[in-house]
Amino acid sequence: MHGGHISPLMSDALVILGAAGIVIPLFARFRVTPVIGFILVGLLVGPYGLGRMVYDFEWLTWFTITDxxxxxxxxxxxxxxxxxxxxxxxxxxxxxxxxxxxxxxxxxxxxxxxxxxxxxxxxxxxxxxxxxxxxxxxxxxxxxxxxxxxxxxxxxxxxxxxxxxxxxxxxxxxxxxxxxxxxxxxxxxxxxxxxxxxxxxxxxxxxxxxxxxxxxxxxxxxxxxxxxxxxxxxxxxxxxxxxxxxxxxxxxxxxxxxxxxxxxxxxxxxxxxxxxxxxxxxxxxxxxxxxxxxxxxxxxxxxxxxxxxxxxxxxxxxxxxxxxxxxxxxxxxxxxxxxxxxxxxxxxxxxxxxxxxxxxxxxxxxxxxxxxxxxxxxxxxxxxxxxxxxxxxxxxxDPAPDLSQHVGDPDNPPVIILGFGRVGRLVAQMLDRHEKPYIAIDADTDLVDQAKREGYRATYGNAARVDALGKIGLETAPAVILTMDEPVLAQAITRKIRAGYPDMPIIARARDSIHAAELYRSGATTAVPETLESSLQLSEAVLVDLGVAMGPVIASIHEKRDEFRERIREGGALEHKPKLRTSTSEA
CATH class of the missing domain: 1.20.1530.20 (Na+/H+ antiporter like fold)
Structure with a gap:
């Protein structure tokens, strides 16, 4: 900018940042999508909007994009x-x-x-x-x-x-x-x-x-x-x-x-x-x-x-x-x-x-x-x-299925399992063995139909919608278990549930220690890295095969699991890799 001349790039930057920082939050306040907000901003400040008046009112240069x-x-x-x-x-x-x-x-x-x-x-x-x-x-x-x-x-x-x-x-x-x-x-x-x-x-x-x-x-x-x-x-x-x-x-x-x-x-x-x-x-x-x-x-x-x-x-x-x-x-x-x-x-x-x-x-x-x-x-x-x-x-x-029929006994509400693939089924089997009620939700209709034929308590639903979870008793559920192998989706759901239910126990499956740390930051009560659990099971098997008594082995495995879990919660990496100072935003 020289001698009062306005740099076009500077005025363009002012318009764009103004739209992002002022106009879009205003649209969000009235629950209008930012997509429409940005397009209307372009209509207003472009060459067919205020831009056509720049030659009559030079000060509008600061608020328009003419090219x-x-x-x-x-x-x-x-x-x-x-x-x-x-x-x-x-x-x-x-x-x-x-x-x-x-x-x-x-x-x-x-x-x-x-x-x-x-x-x-x-x-x-x-x-x-x-x-x-x-x-x-x-x-x-x-x-x-x-x-x-x-x-x-x-x-x-x-x-x-x-x-x-x-x-x-x-x-x-x-x-x-x-x-x-x-x-x-x-x-x-x-x-x-x-x-x-x-x-x-x-x-x-x-x-x-x-x-x-x-x-x-x-x-x-x-x-x-x-x-x-x-x-x-x-x-x-x-x-x-x-x-x-x-x-x-x-x-x-x-x-x-x-x-x-x-x-x-x-x-x-x-x-x-x-x-x-x-x-x-x-x-x-x-x-x-x-x-x-x-x-x-x-x-x-x-x-x-x-x-x-x-x-x-x-x-x-x-x-x-x-x-x-x-x-x-x-x-x-x-x-x-x-x-x-x-x-x-x-x-x-x-x-x-x-x-x-x-x-x-x-x-x-x-x-x-x-x-x-x-x-x-x-x-x-x-x-x-x-x-x-x-x-x-x-x-x-095609109305969504009535999920309220799956709420069950109000005095003994079911645990909610989100995702019903291999891991979800195993969790359901263990809950059944200990006579704990559950309801599983998955967006794959074929998977749900097959699970029902095999006797599992499963229903179709979009786990990303917390309002849908509310229909099956999320408010009274003793815990929510996330088993899907979709890291970004798992983090998003964890954040939504934690925002609406601050005291809800959320147990989530994680790919590795880095993903587990992200889940903890998103609000998970417990995040279980698959890589960690496989390592602990291998350790348990080799120690027992070497003749170590089962009691001390199980105790040491539990101790090591708690140690790792605490390190992940605190943001540490199990693989001794330097930790980034940034955090992952929800997608």
């Missing part, structure tokens, strides 16, 4: 960080298990909706090449908004994730195909696509091989410094490096970010990485949503209100119906199919990228592109409202 393109790199970084954190919540095993959904459901959803929308647009007079570009663009759904709303652990979140992953993978071939359809496209269109595919596969494979070797060493070195700043720098180095690597060969940078997240998820440092990146992801996504709001011209909407309303309703209706039908055909429950279909109905932030590619390839006119950009911006704005409508419609079509 949205300056924010594009930051908005793109927000999407990259989002895919990175999604990768942290997944694992290669879980992704491999989802391959049929990703390349089956995901491919069908994109191709059927894209083809149907393209046919409708073609019948309305759009030339067939432009209709294909528009159809595929509008068939995409928003990863940036859908997954934070639905999560990745709920039935709706899992279905949405499989479709969104395929869409993210399909962006590159879609853009190459639009280039090949261009009226002046050269003969190297398909050659360029194949080059990108083989180079991209080579880069991804190289990242997977090198990442498994280098990442544990990198984060171990960062942890030894005991500096959160170094750990943050290492995390940003990995995500930016991976994104650049895939970007250089023509793949989307978000593919590199997702792979980087998956690789770190396999290390013991994933919880720390996720916690330290969370604030940056939230702010960067806020910038992206502000840029969406800046693209909305209220005057243009008013002048074309009827056409825009028909386009928005038409696109949302086609996508919701087709997605819901596909999910039902693949065996999803009615409420899951309906809620997922409505939530996935809105267009995507990547719709804007595909529209730009179709325009530059001369497949659609700039005026047509602007019309559908406004439709896309409106669709993104109402995504949280679609989520709310989807939940309500789903409850009416």
């Amino acid at each position: 949205p393109e300056r924010l594009d790199p930051f908005a793109e970084f927000g999407i990259i960080l989002l895919l990175f954190t999604i990768g942290l919540e997944l694992s290669f095993n879980r992704l491999w298990a989802m391959r049929k959904l990703v390349f089956g459901l995901g491919a069908l959803e994109l191709l059927i909706i894209g083809s149907l929308l393209a046919s409708i647009l073609s019948m309305m007079g759009q030339y067939w090449t432009g209709a294909i570009g528009l159809g595929l663009a509008l068939a995409l759904s928003s990863t940036a908004l859908v997954l934070p709303i639905a999560g990745t652990q709920t039935p709706v979140g899992k279905a949405a994730l499989s479709m969104l992953l395929f869409e993210d993978i399909a962006i590159v071939p879609i853009i190459f195909m639009l280039g090949a359809l261009a009226p002046y496209a050269g003969a190297d269109g398909m050659t360029g696509l194949f080059d990108t595919i083989w180079k991209g596969l080579a880069v991804v494979i190289a990242m997977m091989v090198l990442g498994r070797i280098a990442l544990p060493r990198l984060f171990a070195q960062a942890a030894r410094t005991k500096s959160p700043e170094i750990f943050l720098a290492a995390s940003l180095l990995v995500v930016i490096g991976a994104s650049l690597a895939t970007g250089v060969v023509g793949l989307s940078p978000i593919v590199g970010a997702l792979v980087a997240g998956l690789l770190i998820a396999e290390t013991e440092y994933h919880t720390e990485v996720e916690g330290i990146m969370e604030p940056f992801k939230g702010l960067a996504l806020g910038i992206f949503l502000i840029t969406v709001g800046m693209g909305i011209d209220v005057n243009t909407i008013w002048q074309n209100l009827g056409m825009i309303a028909v386009a928005v309703v038409g696109v949302l209706g086609v996508k919701a119906v087709i997605t819901g039908i596909l999910l039902r055909l693949m065996g999803a429950r009615r409420n899951t199919a309906v809620e997922t279909g409505i939530l996935m109905a809105s267009p995507s932030e990547t719709t804007l990228i595909v529209l730009a590619a179709a325009t530059s390839a001369l497949l659609i006119q700039p005026g047509t592109a602007q019309f559908w950009q406004i439709v896309t911006a409106i669709g993104l704005t109402i995504t949280p409202l679609l989520a709310m409508v989807g939940r309500r419609v789903a409850r009416r079509i």
Whole structure:
């Protein structure tokens, strides 16, 4: 800033931080989602809002953003960080298990909706090449908004994730195909696509091989410094490096970010990485949503209100119906199919990228592109409202099971087991042996049906919703046991239960001592690391085999377990690794 001149970057920073620090808490106070808050801020301070008055009132420069393109790199970084954190919540095993959904459901959803929308647009007079570009663009759904709303652990979140992953993978071939359809496209269109595919596969494979070797060493070195700043720098180095690597060969940078997240998820440092990146992801996504709001011209909407309303309703209706039908055909429950279909109905932030590619390839006119950009911006704005409508419609079509019937004897209320896989079943068997009542909850309907057939007291339910747990007697339950192998979800549920029930005993399964420490910080009464218990059982077995009396062995095992538990509670690491001073935020 020189001689009274206002730096555009400084005024932009003031607007963004003002939105994050003042406007968004205000929206939260009235229980309005921050998504809508950020978009409305963009509408207000952008070139179609107060920005058009800057030349008459120069002081408005401090409160407006007149050039949205300056924010594009930051908005793109927000999407990259989002895919990175999604990768942290997944694992290669879980992704491999989802391959049929990703390349089956995901491919069908994109191709059927894209083809149907393209046919409708073609019948309305759009030339067939432009209709294909528009159809595929509008068939995409928003990863940036859908997954934070639905999560990745709920039935709706899992279905949405499989479709969104395929869409993210399909962006590159879609853009190459639009280039090949261009009226002046050269003969190297398909050659360029194949080059990108083989180079991209080579880069991804190289990242997977090198990442498994280098990442544990990198984060171990960062942890030894005991500096959160170094750990943050290492995390940003990995995500930016991976994104650049895939970007250089023509793949989307978000593919590199997702792979980087998956690789770190396999290390013991994933919880720390996720916690330290969370604030940056939230702010960067806020910038992206502000840029969406800046693209909305209220005057243009008013002048074309009827056409825009028909386009928005038409696109949302086609996508919701087709997605819901596909999910039902693949065996999803009615409420899951309906809620997922409505939530996935809105267009995507990547719709804007595909529209730009179709325009530059001369497949659609700039005026047509602007019309559908406004439709896309409106669709993104109402995504949280679609989520709310989807939940309500789903409850009416297929009401949630009445969990209150499982409360049992009020004088002897059941222990609540959250997650009913291998570990949950064993806990239930031990409670049965000692005549202690229990009720198990799991979001996997097949697992619940099988458990019921085998005589277990299990019911379907979303453990992430504390209000659902209240219907089965959470207030009177003697204890809650978390057995799911989902570290982030376990921490989130522990925090929610602890906030509502300060005296509730919460016993949680942990992957290792680091995850156990996070659970203690989230409010767990007892966290049981699987690695610790297996070590103690091995020690017990070898001591007994060596002839040591069972009594002293059991006593020493209990003593060692208590010692380890106290060290974990105090934040110590069992493996004698330096402890980071940061804590992991709830995802």
